[in-house]
Amino acid sequence: MELRPILSAMRRNKAGAILIGVQMAITLAILCNALFIIQQRVALSKRPSGTDENNIFVISNQWVGSPPDLAAKQQGDLAALRGLPGVVDAVASNSYPMSNSGSTEGLKLNPDQKNESALTALYLTDEHGLQAFGLKLVAGRNFNADEVVDKFGYTDYRPPSVVIITRALADKLFPGKSALGQGVYFEGIPKQVPVVGIVDRLQVPWTQAGGWGSKFNDNSTILPFHFVNAHMDYIVRVQPEQAGRIAAVMKDAESKLIQADRARVLAKTQTLAEARAAAYQDDRGLVVILSVVCAALVAVTAFGIVGLTSYWVSQRRRQIGIRRALGATRNAIVQYFQTENFLIAAAGSLAGVGMAVALNLWMVSTFEMERLHTGYAIIGAILVLLLGQLAVLWPALKAASIPPALATRAA
């Protein structure tokens, strides 16, 4: 295909060609950044928590007043919960994954170290913790009952006797060697605490994109404590075959607790699946909104191309007729417009990739955002090229159907 006539025709119609080219460039810049963000947010909301999510619910319990026998009451509650039909196990905890509230600690490898070796979320549970959360122990052992002591609220700084950590945290603290039998130090406490077990995965409580916790998402530590506090969470895991009637078990559990002691507020009882939906609601919302914007953007750009090309075709009806009369095939006419669009789209894509990278770099520097992978720019460019070809097809076919006889008619 001869490019020269196309180029010289475009030179006479600069404004239109530039308009389409710039439109395609902006579309590309937005499209690949939006697709990148969409992919990231979807991946974010699919991060595994490491727990047996589908079979777990959480009762958020707040005691009214300060009953002196809180520890005993809590054990009574747990015994009642464990006795419920269909319940595998239950445990009291200070927090749970996707709750977006919890405690962190900077772990050190020796007590004189100035900065911590790793940040970790803390989960305070007794020897029922692994079972109740449905965690997979990959090395070492669970807590022994005699390692678990009472811990009274958040101003009780007694150190744990031993800890269980996640595989991710073990790899971060002790790269290339087994963490079992190694020791860690807690802030302000000179005593070394041995690692006795490693679980495959346990997500920290925080889920926000780029927020607190996003930098140590899988670094969790389980401490052997009965967490005795006016407010804590009961984690209850039901048998898989009970998953269908988890709502019924939740109701049973709540009424059992109220029956045992009325002086409490059960502010929020939810399944972990519900906690996940709530934790990632904004990420899903952003994905939906960006998808709609992308779709609208593609549609508007396509319509723009159809509109302007149709206008060009109508302007050049006589010339097209003459070309047809001089022997150009229908295919040659279609190809003419396709090549023309391809040239514009290629220039637009080139500019668009540059704009996409610039936009991404600006976002990286302004808010917590990862660098755009080159793949997205390439995919975006291909999409925009295809979009142009598709959009130009209808006006091009219309042009091809112009009869050669038109050339013989007077204007």
Added chain:
Amino acid sequence: MESTLLAYYFRLGLRSLRRNMVLTGLMIAAIAVGIGACMTALTVFRAMSGDPIPQKSKQLYAPQIDNWGPDQHAGGSPDRLEPQLSYIDVLALMRAHAAKRQTGMYASLQSLRPADPAQKPSKVFVRAAYTDFFPMFDVPFKYGGPWTATDDESHAAVVVITRDTNDRLFGGADSVGKIIRLDNEPYLISGVLDDWRLLPRFYDLAIRPFGDGDAIFVPFTRAIDKHMRNTGRTECNGDIDPGWEGRLKSDCIWLQFWVELPTAADVTTYRAFLNNYAAEQQRLGRFHWPPHTQLRDVRQWLRYRNVVPSEVRILILASFGFLLVCLMNAMGLMLAKIMGRAGDIGVRRALGASRRAIFAQCLIETGVIGFAGALFGLVLTALGLWAARSLLTKEFVALAHLDWADVGITVLLAVTSTVLAGLYPTWRAAHVQPAWQLKAH
């Protein structure tokens, strides 16, 4: 004369728009969709980034003091300052009374039970503050008033409750003098607030700054006595004694602190006071580093704390890019339309119409398109906001409703951007060569 001519152009413009309904419709649709997307994002942004207390935002300041030392601010504090203060510092600043008004504060989740024990207890956010809190933040009262400074000093068991809480517990009746129970302890109601909503709740951004907030206010001194646990963020460094007393003696930071400084002179004085305080702490051996303090007013504070989430900024970017594409689209269509009418324009020019006349007529035409785009855009914005509210949590779309300012911005944005986009096609129209066009036809 001028006005009849304008009216004539207006009629001409409308007729030309009517002549090619499909093209006109496409242009209006493109502008409306772009404006709709843009205004949805902009309305959310405006609602989130607005000044929550415009009449006083230049008089309310949040002091910051580095009580950890320059090496201890790991993780995202480039200015080596933290947004909260320790109990030691708050107590010292309260005692110094160096501002017109001041209050330390924190939030605590407590169980609330009305006097009637038959009612089920509920969980509420309780804010521990000093009495200055109410006049400082212009808090409106429906019944009664704040507790007194004497109540602060005597650690009195008094509370102020919000209107919502009063509606829930007392059916909206005047409940001043009645008793409620917080964590099973009796508190006397001294006042009931009227409707009061700060967006964002700038004085404590750690807890749902756009969501439902404090339901009950108690004297700070009482809350400390009762060991009411902090529900917001508590950050500690180093070795701490156990128990509540240990927390109070520690350099853990968990309290918010605000001061009211009416004049610029007050601000200067308070800055100096803060620095002197830090210097004194250094002399006393508590700080091993030179004074490092900061004083920010409400707007500076909101910027400093990045109160608008990055998601909203992403949406603003995407939607303005989208509007740009929509406008270029409309511009292309206008160009096609105007050049398609080059013959007409040529005839009018040949019959004596000036360039200015052609220009004015085309400008009016694009203005009409912009206005129509604005109207449809408004409908789409309302639709977009409704969708945003159902898709996102309260934290994002807090009270994002269209107000008159938004409507004004929409119309202005649509008309100006359309006219700007129409400038080039209009300019082209005005430069149609009458002779050339007449010859060609």
